[in-house]
Amino acid sequence: MSELAPPVAALIEEFSKLPGIGIKTAQRLTFYVLRSPADQARRLAEAILRVKESIIYCSRCFNITEHDPCSICQDPQRDRQLVCVVEEPLDVLALERTGAYKGLYHVLHGALSPLEGIGPDNLRIKELLERVRHEEIHEIVLATNPNFEGEYTANYLVSRLRELKSELAPRQLKITSLARGLPIGGDLEYADEGTLRRSIEGRLDLGA
Amino acid sequence: MRQQRSYSTRAIVLKRINLGEADRIVTLLTPTHGKIQVVAKGVRRPTSKLAGHLELLCHSQLQLALGRDLDIVTQAEGRESFLDLRMSQWHMTCGFYLAELVDRFLEEQTQHSGVYFLMLEMLRALDADAARSPQEESIDQANDPLHTLSQLLLRYFEIHLLSQVGYEPAFRACAHCAAELRPEPNGFSPSLGGALCPRCSRFWSRPLSVKALHVLRVLQRSEWQAVPHWRLSASLLLEIERVMHDLLRFHLERDLKTWSFLEMLRLERNLDSPALPSAQNL
Ligand SMILES: [Zn+2]
Ligand SMILES: [Zn+2]
Numbered sequence: 001m002s003e004l005a006p007p008v009a010a011l012i013e014e015f016s017k018l019p020g021i022g023i024k025t026a027q028r029l030t031f032y033v034l035r036s037p038a039d040q041a042r043r044l045a046e047a048i049l050r051v052k053e054s055i056i057y058c059s060r061c062f063n064i065t066e067h068d069p070c071s072i073c074q075d076p077q078r079d080r081q082l083v084c085v086v087e088e089p090l091d092v093l094a095l096e097r098t099g100a101y102k103g104l105y106h107v108l109h110g111a112l113s114p115l116e117g118i119g120p121d122n123l124r125i126k127e128l129l130e131r132v133r134h135e136e137i138h139e140i141v142l143a144t145n146p147n148f149e150g151e152y153t154a155n156y157l158v159s160r161l162r163e164l165k166s167e168l169a170p171r172q173l174k175i176t177s178l179a180r181g182l183p184i185g186g187d188l189e190y191a192d193e194g195t196l197r198r199s200i201e202g203r204l205d206l207g208a
Numbered sequence: 209m210r211q212q213r214s215y216s217t218r219a220i221v222l223k224r225i226n227l228g229e230a231d232r233i234v235t236l237l238t239p240t241h242g243k244i245q246v247v248a249k250g251v252r253r254p255t256s257k258l259a260g261h262l263e264l265l266c267h268s269q270l271q272l273a274l275g276r277d278l279d280i281v282t283q284a285e286g287r288e289s290f291l292d293l294r295m296s297q298w299h300m301t302c303g304f305y306l307a308e309l310v311d312r313f314l315e316e317q318t319q320h321s322g323v324y325f326l327m328l329e330m331l332r333a334l335d336a337d338a339a340r341s342p343q344e345e346s347i348d349q350a351n352d353p354l355h356t357l358s359q360l361l362l363r364y365f366e367i368h369l370l371s372q373v374g375y376e377p378a379f380r381a382c383a384h385c386a387a388e389l390r391p392e393p394n395g396f397s398p399s400l401g402g403a404l405c406p407r408c409s410r411f412w413s414r415p416l417s418v419k420a421l422h423v424l425r426v427l428q429r430s431e432w433q434a435v436p437h438w439r440l441s442a443s444l445l446l447e448i449e450r451v452m453h454d455l456l457r458f459h460l461e462r463d464l465k466t467w468s469f470l471e472m473l474r475l476e477r478n479l480d481s482p483a484l485p486s487a488q489n490l
């Protein structure tokens with residue numbers, strides 16, 4: 001690395017700090033930028049800056065947005081009684097792509113993880129409980145990741161939301177979660193015990 | 209040592225760290241290779257055949273290919289997933305705690321088959337305890353709101369893990385003068401590694417009650433299956449926990465991250481549980 005011009009070394013170093021980018025990929029990206037036209041490089045730099053300068057968190061659902069409240073929270077067509085709780089903004093994007101969900105969201109910005117020391121105060125959990133108190137929410141859909149930390153977070157939220165229920169009366173609060181089941185395109189024989197058990201528990205009535 | 213390109217091992221998953229787009233670095237506890245780190249490719253995609261078998265605390269049979277830095281998981285077949293444990297916040301937290309303890313105390317690639325079998329036994333017991341426990345919603349009516357058995361299980365694990373890694377706590381003889389300890393108020397010193405007789409306790413340490421010493425000694429000398437299902441008071445459980453946590457803190461020179469989560473759950477529980485009965489059967 002000692003023979004590289006300092007600006008080149010600096011860019012490699014910055015790229016390699018990005019998640020999922022190793023030193024080899026950082027070098028490839030740097031030399032790609034070096035070879036590309038100047039205005040393309042400028043657009044990349046400006047896009048990065050714009051993200052940092054203009055993107056904020058929605059004060060209601062904590063999704064990333066340019067305007068507060070975000071377009072989903074402002075949309076009058078959305079079902080305001082339904083709130084889906086996800087770990088990351090990317091999860092909102094994934095659910096929106098399905099076009100099947102018409103409610104609002106709440107982004108936690110992570111999952112509880114004792115091993116990494118991520119506790120309830122590090123996530124937007126207090127804010128979720130406040131929303132449940134003050135908004136006319138009738139159903140919370142827990143859509144944390146189907147892994148150990150995601151389930152741990154969901155378990156925690158269920159117990160906190162249950163405590164709230166008496167406070168909310170006479171309003172009813174339903175707590176649901178995304179169904180757990182077999183991935184489309186997968187083979188049954190490779191499914192793990194946890195997926196299979198939940199698939200059987202959540203089996204569908206085909207109405208035949 | 210290893211000549212072949214790949215090998216097979218059983219393993220318990222202790223930790224997972226995301227790597228790149230969809231991969232993970234997984235820390236495993238194995239019977240013959242001790243604690244190892246391996247790479248699991250593509251396990252964050254929903255269609256991964258490996259993912260479900262490489263969840264935290266899963267006990268799986270793995271096929272690993274030798275890698276340049278870390279070995280790579282090529283096949284995984286679950287043996288035990290401890291699914292009942294995963295239905296309960298408390299038992300999941302206990303599971304996290306066992307994993308954190310093992311991860312902190314074990315050096316990589318040092319064989320510790322004793323720790324592996326201890327961990328497996330404790331996970332099975334935790335899973336069985338979770339299956340017996342009532343669902344969280346009826347916790348107020350539960351006949352064991354303190355989770356006494358699983359708390360004893362954590363203490364049992366701490367004592368035997370310390371012994372396995374060479375820090376056996378002294379609960380039979382005074383840690384300072386080696387006089388045999390008797391059923392009387394004794395003392396305790398983390399830096400001396402255990403309990404102290406009344407004479408030595410004058411200079412160091414904190415008091416250690418007769419009951420607490422008794423429970424610690426039974427946990428130390430018994431097989432887990434033979435540990436009595438006592439009903440202990442909250443204060444006695446807390447005293448025993450403090451003794452063990454002080455010992456662990458002394459050896460690790462820091463707190464464990466999971467402690468604050470166990471504490472959080474206990475506080476939530478104690479808030480709405482009625483006045484606790486005093487110690488019974490002891
Ligand atoms: Zn919003
Ligand atoms: Zn002594």
